[in-house]
Amino acid sequence: MAGNIVLITFAVIILLILATSIRIVPQAQAYVVERLGGYQATWNVGLHLKVPFIDRVAKRVLLKEQVVDFAPQPVITKDNVTMKIDTVIFFQITDPKLFAYGVERPIMAIENLTATTLRNIIGDLELDQTLTSREVINTKMRVSLDVATDPWGIKVNRVELKNIIPPAAIQDAMEKQMKAERERREAILRAEGEKTSTILVAEGKKESVILEAEAEKAAAILRAEAHKEATIREAEGEAQAILALQQANADGIRFLNEAAPGNAVLQLKSLEAFAKAADGKATKIIIPSEIQGIAGLAKSLVEVGKEE
Numbered sequence: 315m316a317g318n319i320v321l322i323t324f325a326v327i328i329l330l331i332l333a334t335s336i337r338i339v340p341q342a343q344a345y346v347v348e349r350l351g352g353y354q355a356t357w358n359v360g361l362h363l364k365v366p367f368i369d370r371v372a373k374r375v376l377l378k379e380q381v382v383d384f385a386p387q388p389v390i391t392k393d394n395v396t397m398k399i400d401t402v403i404f405f406q407i408t409d410p411k412l413f414a415y416g417v418e419r420p421i422m423a424i425e426n427l428t429a430t431t432l433r434n435i436i437g438d439l440e441l442d443q444t445l446t447s448r449e450v451i452n453t454k455m456r457v458s459l460d461v462a463t464d465p466w467g468i469k470v471n472r473v474e475l476k477n478i479i480p481p482a483a484i485q486d487a488m489e490k491q492m493k494a495e496r497e498r499r500e501a502i503l504r505a506e507g508e509k510t511s512t513i514l515v516a517e518g519k520k521e522s523v524i525l526e527a528e529a530e531k532a533a534a535i536l537r538a539e540a541h542k543e544a545t546i547r548e549a550e551g552e553a554q555a556i557l558a559l560q561q562a563n564a565d566g567i568r569f570l571n572e573a574a575p576g577n578a579v580l581q582l583k584s585l586e587a588f589a590k591a592a593d594g595k596a597t598k599i600i601i602p603s604e605i606q607g608i609a610g611l612a613k614s615l616v617e618v619g620k621e622e
Contacts, residue, residue: 331366334366335363335364335365335366336361336362336363337357337361337362337363337364337371338360338361338362339357339358339359339360339362340359341359342359342376342377342378343359343374343375343376343377344356344357344358344374344375344377344410345357345362345371345373345374345375345410346371346372346373346374346375346410346411346414347362347364347369347370347371347372348369348370348372349365349368349369349370350368353372353411353415354369356410356411357371372414373410373413373414375407375410375413375414376407377406377407377410378406379404379405379406379471380404380405380406380407381402381403381404382402382403382405382421382424382425383400383401383402383476384400384401384402384403384425384428384429385400386398386399386400386477386479387399387400387401387428387429387432387433389432389433389436389437390433390436390437391436391437391439391440391441391444392437392438392439392440393440393441395441395480395481395484396481397441397444397478397479397480397481397484398477398478398479399432399436399475399476399477399478399479400475400476400477401428401432401455401473401474401475401476402473402474402476403424403428403459403470403472403473404470404471404472404473404474405424405463405468405469405470405471406468406469406471407467407468407469408467408468408469409467410467411467412465412466412467413466413467413468414467416465416466416467417466420463420466420468423466424459424463424468424470427459427462427463428455428459428473431454431455431458431459431462432451432455435451435454435455435458436451439451441480441484444478445478445480448475448478451475452472452473452474452475455473456470456471456472456473459473
């Protein structure tokens with residue numbers, strides 16, 4: 315019975331030792347293993363077995379990108395303006411061994427290194443440059459910190475200036491300057507708007523005058539053409555009337571010529587009339603020298619009447 319208890323106890327101890335010797339490294343982590351106090355290996359993701367009582371996991375390292383927000387640090391610009399700037403560091407552990415043995419308290423080391431690097435960079439810039447050169451400052455700090463933290467197995471991926479806090483007097487001056495700048499821009503925009511409006515009104519008037527002139531020109535042309543057409547029509551009417559009158563005169567003359575007898579016939583008829591009027595009576599007849607006209611014949615008839 316005692317022997318069974320010993321065996322069971324020994325088996326349990328063996329199982330416990332085996333259980334403590336088996337390690338499973340999760341994703342995005344690494345284990346730094348030491349053997350008898352010295353570095354042995356770096357375990358990555360998966361199942362691992364360590365030697366009991368000899369090997370130990372010295373450090374568990376997180377391989378994901380990490381973010382650290384540091385408190386505002388006082389810095390002095392080139393023109394002797396003191397301000398506070400807080401930074402945000404994005405870093406990632408690339409070598410667990412160097413991270414475990416490179417530096418004690420690496421986060422604190424990065425914070426101090428960030429403060430000194432920031433002071434060096436801001437010391438070469440004036441206030442206005444500091445406020446408008448965030449990207450330049452971020453790039454310079456990232457390069458400097460990446461080089462400095464490389465022996466620690468840390469890679470600095472990005473550095474961001476979170477807040478730049480100038481003194482209260484500087485803030486008031488900046489607010490006044492911004493207000494004056496906004497008022498200046500407002501005045502410029504108002505003047506440009508008035509200028510544009512005036513130009514548009516002038517162009518509208520110009521277009522209106524041009525359109526009116528073109529309309530008046532078109533109307534004058536139409537009136538002139540209408541007057542010309544009326545004059546032509548009137549002249550053609552008068553010409554046709556004159557032509558018709560001349561034609562009528564010509565037709566009348568032709569008709570008279572065709573209807574009237576010759577001069578010899580008229581003289582003969584006149585003599586016959588005188589002979590009948592005398593008819594053997596003692597009548598005194600005065601015969602005109604020219605009896606071609608009816609007036610001479612009428613006068614002769616009047617003289618005959620008087621004698622009777």
